[in-house]
Amino acid sequence: MASVATKSLPKLSGAVFGQFSRRKQLIKRHWLDTKTDQYYDVLRRIVIPECKNIASDVPGYPERIEELLTYTNPAFSDAWNFTTELVYRIVADESHQTEENINKMYIIRASMDLLFTMSAVLDDISDKSDSRRGKKSWHIICQGGEGAALFDGAQIGLFPLYLFKKFFRNDPGYIPLMETALMAYIKVAIGQTIDVLGQSNKTPVMAEYKRINYYKAGQFVAAGPALAAIHAGILSEDLIEKTVEIFTIAGRMIQTWDDFNDYYSSSDQNGKPSCDLINGGTTWVSAKAMETFTPSQAAEFMECYGSADPNKNRRVIELYDEIDMPNLYTEYMLENYNYCQTLIKRLPHERLREACSSYLEWLVIREE
Numbered sequence: 001m002a003s004v005a006t007k008s009l010p011k012l013s014g015a016v017f018g019q020f021s022r023r024k025q026l027i028k029r030h031w032l033d034t035k036t037d038q039y040y041d042v043l044r045r046i047v048i049p050e051c052k053n054i055a056s057d058v059p060g061y062p063e064r065i066e067e068l069l070t071y072t073n074p075a076f077s078d079a080w081n082f083t084t085e086l087v088y089r090i091v092a093d094e095s096h097q098t099e100e101n102i103n104k105m106y107i108i109r110a111s112m113d114l115l116f117t118m119s120a121v122l123d124d125i126s127d128k129s130d131s132r133r134g135k136k137s138w139h140i141i142c143q144g145g146e147g148a149a150l151f152d153g154a155q156i157g158l159f160p161l162y163l164f165k166k167f168f169r170n171d172p173g174y175i176p177l178m179e180t181a182l183m184a185y186i187k188v189a190i191g192q193t194i195d196v197l198g199q200s201n202k203t204p205v206m207a208e209y210k211r212i213n214y215y216k217a218g219q220f221v222a223a224g225p226a227l228a229a230i231h232a233g234i235l236s237e238d239l240i241e242k243t244v245e246i247f248t249i250a251g252r253m254i255q256t257w258d259d260f261n262d263y264y265s266s267s268d269q270n271g272k273p274s275c276d277l278i279n280g281g282t283t284w285v286s287a288k289a290m291e292t293f294t295p296s297q298a299a300e301f302m303e304c305y306g307s308a309d310p311n312k313n314r315r316v317i318e319l320y321d322e323i324d325m326p327n328l329y330t331e332y333m334l335e336n337y338n339y340c341q342t343l344i345k346r347l348p349h350e351r352l353r354e355a356c357s358s359y360l361e362w363l364v365i366r367e368e
Helices: 015-022 036-052 061-072 082-091 099-127 145-168 174-198 206-231 237-264 275-279 284-292 295-304 310-322 325-346 350-365
Strands: none
Touching: 015 237, 015 325, 015 350, 036 061, 036 099, 036 145, 061 099, 061 145, 082 099, 082 206, 082 237, 082 350, 099 145, 099 174, 099 206, 145 174, 174 206, 206 237, 206 284, 206 350, 237 275, 237 284, 237 310, 237 325, 237 350, 275 310, 284 295, 284 310, 284 325, 295 310, 325 350
16 A cells, blocks of 8 residues: 555535535535525526527427426536526626526526536537436437437537527627637537547546646636626626636536546445546546556556456555545645635635635535
8 A cells, every 4th residue: 555644634514525524426505505496497487498499390399408408407516506696696786686687697507507518418428428416318318319419418508609699689798798608618518529538548647637627627617607797797808817717726626526526426326427437537536646656556557447347446446545535635625725715815806706705615615
């Protein structure tokens, strides 16, 4: 066994540490996320009907889209996507928070969930994953199988552009809203592509993982707060860029949490199979392990990683245990949290600082 000098780290109970106490990939909501019934009302009453009626003349199309959006959304815990509502409610002037604008904010939140869902539907096909959140993956149960599901996923990711054109085209922030949503779509597609290509690499490398994470998660997650800030009236490119920088790091942490759960939580607990262990994905866990292993551990790891053999999968997890992966994970999360705090202090906007601080506190320090 490798000799690991375990540092004394603070006891943390934020969202990215919940699995330590529950051994499950479960997330408690941010303490201000108390109006999800209003969000789901807008999703059911406005968003889904608008999306399914795009091609209402096609027999069966509206019904398929309604089933698709109802079955697959949200693809991840909707607690992650509270950034949109949190930023808007804290940053927007009280006079701006009319019923109409709050509904628009929920349309933005729903649009981010649609982008997350697009990523998940396509990711499950690529990973050959047969389940997500404890249910069969869409490509397993939908009419037309993988071929139709590919185009379903592509459509889901484009629905936000349609919704923004319909509901925001007369708003002062319309163009940056559209640009932000479009770039989120493009960047997550880039991230998914280099993630798949990373599975063909013989050795997981941290530099490659950082590129995957930046496109697949960091910039993607940051789009929600950026959209919310724009809707709240923040049109300064400098402020938006600084907000995006902070939430890109938050997105990086969320993806690292997801990677870590592939090792730390079993499939019956997190609702999806351990695809990374089987596919040999370039993840934070595998890349960090290769930086930490002794030469003999690294050689054994490479013999076992990326195999469907349960015994080899178990050995990979044992090797992670030998280098105290939970402690390495905690250190990494704290490093990112502390860097975010530095960036937040530099934000020249008090309410944006408050929103960023509140989200990071929930993410890392405490869930309630």
